[in-house]
Amino acid sequence: MTPEKVEFSRDGSSIVFHVDKGGFSPFVLTWEAPDEPDTPVTPPSTRYYEITATAGEGGSISPSGTHSYAAGSDVTFTITPDEGWTVGDVTVDGVSYRQLGSYTFEDLDDDHTISVTFMRGSDPTSPDETGVSDWLNASDHVAYLHGYGDGSFTFGPENPMTRAEVAQMFYNLLLDKGMGDRDVAFEDVPEGAYYAEPVRVLASRGILNGTGPETFEPNRAITRAEFVAIAMRFSNGAPDGENTFVDVPEDAWYRDYVVGATSFGWIYGYQDGSHRFGPDDTITRGQATMVTNRMLWRSCDTAWALEHLDQVKTFVDLPQGHYAFFDVVEATNAHDYERVGGTRYEDWTGLRE
Structure with missing residues (x-):
């Protein structure tokens, strides 16, 4: 087919041309542009940033190594401990986020680093499996814990937890606050004391024991063995496990409780390589908070908390770098959340009164 030339004129954004009737059947319209100097076309450039991800002994992070990612992209890193290990600390650009299962860099606009360390111990077992729920x-x-009510705005993370405080804490979480079958009365638990009802209820249900037939010693600091024994009484029994602590004798009254709590991933012992549990040492308020959160499968959304530090309740004696900082934030701030998959990790969606 021979191309036919036609004359046309411009009409705004359209062209107008005329052909003789029956003499034109268009399939393609083409036109020749006037000669113009060549103008190079430069494609838009994409900026890339590097993220370096590393993991220590006991687990992995994926993706790992140093990789480049386009600006504006979201990049997620997944953290997986090996069997017999748990996440110790996740550090992003030098800031500690403690225990996380994953971390996402959103709307990438700079280089970053992320590193994770692991420690020996099992990940906590779901409270539905242990019977705690x-x-x-x-x-x-x-919010099942609070700071001191003396106007000091302190929490006392390194203060020993008293037996009365333990009773109050677990009573705050108790689903059924009714009395049990045991008839228990302690001479040193006065009527009107803030802990009187919690002690009576939990003792009547076999969770708390006295230090004697008629004494409870509410203001005495509780030992690590005593605390673990109370915690395990909320479970469905001590699972099979190995006693890995050099200072927990096989014939000790608390041996099965310690082995059970270790198997459930609630306790890890001292992380100084000594393989000690410290059964007769007192447990601090910070340590007790960490164990209780593991029992409940509660894990602070540390990224959300750091972005909203002006909103979350914090304490003047609990700096951000303290080992229990995020656990105390979890325990003292009522919040809405969504569970991350089938894990213990949370995506916080907001605070509650």
Whole structure:
């Protein structure tokens, strides 16, 4: 087919041309542009940033190594401990986020680093499996701990936890606050004391024991063995496990409780290589908070907390670098959350009164 030339004129954004009737059947319209100097076309450039991800002994991070990613992209890193290990600390650009299962760099606009360390110990078992959720409120994340009510705005993370404080803490979480079958009365638990009802209820249900037939010693610091024994009484029994602590004798009254709590991933012992549990040492308020959160499968959304530090409740004696900082934030701030998959990790969606 021979191309036919036609004359046309411009009409705004259209062209107008005329052909003789029956003499034109268009398939393609082409036109010749006037000669113009060549103008190079420069494609838009894409900026790339590097993220370096590393993991220590006991687990992995994926992707690992140093990789480049386009500006504006979201990049997620997944952290997986090996069997017999758990996440110790996740550090992003030099800032500690403690325990996380994953971390996402959103709308990438700079280079970053992320590193993770692991420690020996099992990841906590779901409270539905251990039986804890039959006793304690593990789903509604209420504030079950508080700072000292003396106007000091302190929490006392390194202060020993008293037996009365333990009773009050677990009573705050108790689903059924009714009295049990045991008839228990302690001479040193006066009527009107803030801990009187918690002690009576938990003792009547076999969770708390006295230090004697008629004494409870509410203001005495509780030992690590005593605390673990109380915690394990909320479970469905001591699972099979190995006693890995050099200072827990096989014939000790607390041996099965310690082995059970270790198997459940609630306790890890001292992380100084000594393989000690310290059964007769007192447990601090910070340590007790960490163990209780593991029991309940509560894990602070550290990224959310750091972005909203002006909103979350914090304490003047608990700096951000303290080992229990995020656990105390979890325990003292009522919040809404979504569970991350089938894990213990949380995506916080907001605070509650």
